[in-house]
Amino acid sequence: MSRITMDIPDESLVALKLSEEQAEEALLMAAAVKLFELGRLSSGAAARLAGVPRVVFLSRLADYGVDTFRMTTEGFRKETRLA
DSSP states (O other), X not given: OOOOOOOOOXXXXXXXXXXHHHHHXXXXXXXXXXXXXXXXXXXXXXXXXXXXXXXXHHHHGGGGTOOSXXXXXXXXXXXXXXX
């Protein structure tokens, strides 16, 4: 496993009202959600990045305004043909 270190201004932690540990968790979740939203990570990979089980990750997406399931019109047509 790799480790990435970030410098975060103390003012940011104060404004967010988070401890360093809470900020690390929040930033990992935010990064995981965004990368999932952009289609760069699957939900499983994003959950691993966030350090939470997949079902927890999927349930937290709504907190960030991200749809749990996205389907294009073409994907919907394909699914309905298979049903």
